[in-house]
Amino acid sequence: MSTSASSKKTTPKKTNSILSVKKPWFDKIIKAVWILFFCFVLGIPLYFLSVSINLFGLFGEMPSTKEVENPENDLSSELISADGVSLGRYFRFNRSQVTYDGLSTDLVNTFMLSEDHRFYEHSGMDFWAYPRVLWGLLTLNSAGGGSTITQQLAKNLYTRNPDKALDGVVAKLGKYPRRIVQKTKEWIISVDLEKNFTKEEIIAMYLNTAEFSSNSYGIKVAAETYFNKGPDSLNLQESALLIGMLQNPTFYNPVSNPEGALNKRNEVLYKVYRHGYKIISREQYDSIKALPLGLNFKVQNQNQGLATYFRTVLRNDLMSWCKEHGYDLWESGLKIYTTIDSRMQRFAEEAMAEHMRVLQKEFDRQWRLRNRNPWTDENGNEIKNFLEQRIKRTEAYANLVERYGAEASFDSIKILLNQKKPMRVFTWRGERDTLFSSIDSLNYYKRFLQSGLMSMNPETGAIKAWVGGINHKYFKYDHVKQGSRQPGSTFKPFVYGKAIEDGYSPCHELLDISPTIKIPGGTWSPSNAEGDKGLGDKLTLRQALARSKNTISAQLIDRVRPQNVVEFAHRLGIKSELHPNPSLCLGVDNVTLYELVSAYCGFVNLGIHVEPYYITRIEDKNGNVIESFVPKTRQAMDEKTAYKMVYMLEGGVQESGGTSVGLKYELKKDNEIGGKTGTTDNASDGWYMGITHNLVTGVWVGGDEPSIRFPSWSFGAGSKTARPIWEKYMLKVYANPEVGFAKGYFKRPVSGLDVTLDCNKYQSIDSTEVSPDEKEITLDDLNN
Missing domain, CATH: 1.20.5 (Single alpha-helices involved in coiled-coils or other helix-helix interfaces)
Structure with missing residues (x-):
């Protein structure tokens, strides 16, 4: 039987090649x-x-090469005294630069070994640290970050600063894309920083840009804030404390969390020991870590330090200057050199505090004895509803009206204003915590007396000390340049000065009798401070000014005309509006202490008025002088007239009955002094103007507003309220010769005098003197 070909089976060939097997x-x-x-x-x-x-x-702009080479960093502007002391800073972020040479060796080593001990072995990125960081992430057991000092600097300078606008589209997709972009930029910037700066410069730049909590930015401010020293003086444990704060400034703040800060400090110290800081042994480490924090803490702000009122007033001038010249006062790192001497400023503040503490205690005691409040009207009657009227001017009242609407009744708001809450208040024994309502607080603070002091070199115009009040934290109003009050008898030298200019001699005699002057609506006949209309004695002009006789001041303004006195005072530097009325001779028009000191300097400076100035130069952050300031001067009066007025003011110290004869002998010995007291009729203001050959100083004392009055005119007299501050201040100045204001004698006119100052030899220029009560002068006559 045969088989067909189609049914014949075929067998595929076998192969042993592995490559023939398909493995996708x-x-x-x-x-x-x-x-x-x-x-x-x-x-x-x-x-x-x-x-x-x-x-x-996609990623946001990177800083240019120029920006990397010259990184912009917000810098506070600093005020510097004439003797080279920092008076304070203007800042959004309180930061000030320091160079590498300004860092202590302990600080540098602590910083480097704690934060980046391979700092000198890498070029911005420490690749050996990344496996450690990765292993920490995988095992959830962080052994520290992988950022180098250079990367942290890059973060501080750019990627942490929203103003640099480094974020692009990718960074806006979410937290993780943003973080990846930021980290990439840190790496890129780090490489650029390493290319353009030395290792030492990078260390200094990082420490200058770091935050240290308590309003401290940069190592210089941090060292001053926590230890009251410069970064060049920080020891090992102090350095470790500050370096430990870098990881979390708020949490490791030694003031708010001393235990956490101490543990962190010791952790940093151990790192320093472990990484081979050769100076520290195990025994030294154990010894140092047992030490306390050792803080000398003082937060820097505009309410603390020297010349707080001066700094606040100057700020407005500087803001205008910066706007005109294209600078930012808060971030441009300007150095403003002032005329203020830090030592004299301290003497002035101490003198004021010493006297005002005692004066306030007696002020309170006397009003308690009278069982009355110190706010009174012109007739001495207590002002009704005074506190209710004043509370409506406060921020607390405005906030409640904004919250509940203008239609809310005062009675409803008053209930809230009387709710008590914890409050820290000023006292002359230090700050105290208490429970006060807004009404309580107003009632408490309105009883405080205030004071102002300004001290100036009459020849240069340089202001050496400026105290605008008793405590800037609690009382912001400046009583040197802002406050304008009646000067009382301290205005009289301008009346006498005009008379001297018109030919009167200091030896010219007038009767102590009040004139009768017609004014609109009647007549005016002033009394002396003692309440009399004059005793009829003959007094020289020098004696009359020394005893501050209102009667003779009124006679003089009769003769020289009020309008001429106004013009004379303006020539000398009084800029406030003055009204040409006879009562001007008693100082009834408001002026500032700043103006009075400026004007009195014209007498001492032989008639040359020097505009007060308080800035000598301004430098940019690189030390380049942007502008220098020179005081403006002009001849305000003849030098002979000026010296005669100096001689007149000396009468207050030398003449019998003078209001300055009570000054201590220690001040008067081997020293020529002139002085003038002032007290307003309503017992609101006490003044003293003291002059020496190289220093003119004015002092004002009074309530926060004119309706806050002294218990009596005699208690509020300038000789009791203001003169003691001047006396204490000058004693401190003379006790410290290094400040350069020694005792001495007033300058004399080069051409001599045209009249003798020996009143025994003087002959009156007016032998037919008319008695003041024999004539009546109208206001129109006076101004013609």
Whole structure:
């Protein structure tokens, strides 16, 4: 039987080649390896290039090479005294630069060994640290970050600063894309920083940009804030405390969390020991870690330090200057050199505090004895509803009106204003915590006496000390340049000065009798401070000014005309509006202490008025002088007239009955002094103007507003309220010769005098003197 060909079976050939077997998974692995290789070799560099050029705007702009070489950092502007002491700073972020040379060796070593002990071995990125970081992430046991000092600096300078606008489209996709972009930029910027700066410069730059909590930015401010010293003086344990704060400034703040800060400090110290800081042994480490924190803490702000009122007033001038010249006072790192002497400023603040503490105690005691409040009207009657009227001017009242609406009744708001709450208040024994309502607080603070002091070199115009009040934190109002009050008898020298200019001699005699002067609506006949209309004695002009006789001041303004006195005072530097009325001779028109001191300097400076100034120069952050300031001067009166007025003011110290004869002998010995007291008729203001050959100083004392009055005119007399502050201040100045204001004698006119000052030899220029009560002068006559 035969078989057909179609049914014949065929068998495939067998082969032993493994390559003939199809394995697609193997091909995919090979392909993936090559892709990953090319991504790593080409993709990563292309990614970094894309970020660096901000491809298609995906990643945000990178800083330019110029920005990396000259990083912009917000810098506080600093006020510097004439003797080189920092008076304070204007800042949004309180930061001030320091160079590497200004860092202590302990600080540098602690920082480097704690934060990046291979700092000198890498070029911005520490690749040896990345495996450790990765292992920590995998094991959930972090052994520290992988960022180098250079990377952290990059973060501080750019990627943490929203003003640099480094974020692009990718970073807006979410937290993780943003973090990847930021980290990439840190790496790129780190390389640029390492290219353009030395290691030492990078260390200084990082410490200058770091935050240390308590309003402290940068190592210089941090050292001053926590230890009251410069960064060049920080020891090992102090350095460790500050470096420990870098990881979390708020949590490791030694004031708010001393235990946490101490533990962190000791952790940093151990790192320093472990990484081989050769100076510290195990025994030294054990000894140092047992030490307390050793803080000398003082937060820097505008309410603390020297010359707080001066700094606040000056700020407005500087803001105008910065606007005109294209600077930011808060961030441009300006150095403003002032005329203020820090030592004299301290003497002035101490003198004021010493006297005002005692004066306030007696002020309160006397009003308690009278069982009355110190706010009174012109007739001495207590002002009704005074506190209710004043509370409506406060921020607390305005906030309640805004919250409940203007239609809310005062009675309803008053209930809230009387609710007590915890409050810290000022006392002359230090700050105290208490429970006060808004009404309680107003009632408490309105009883405080205030004071102002300004001290100026009459020849140069340089202001050496400026105290605007008793405590800037609690009383913001400046009583040197802002406060304008009646000067009382301290205005009289301008009346006498005009008479001297018109030919009167200091030896010219007038009767102590009050004139009768017609004024609109009647007549005016002033009394003396003692209440009399004059005793009829003959007094020289020098004696009359020394005893501050109102009667003779009124006679003089009769003769020289009020309008001429106004013009004379304006020539000398009084800029406030003055009304040409006879009562001007008693100082009834408001002026500032700033103006009075400026004007009195014209007498001492032989008639040359020097505009007060308080800035000598301004430098930019690199130390380049932007502008220098020179005081403006003009001849305000003849030098002979000026010296005669100096001689007249000396009468207050030398003449019998003078209001300055009570000054201590220690001040008057081997020293020429002139002085003038002032007290307003309503017992609101006490003044003293003291002059020496090289220093003119004015002092004002009074209530926060004119209706806050002294218990009596005699209690509020300038000789009791203001003169003691001047006396204490000058004693401190003379006790410290290093400040350069020694005792001495007033300058004399080069051409001599045209009249003798020896009143025994003087002959009156007016032998037919008319008695003041024999004539009546109208106001129109006076101004013609």
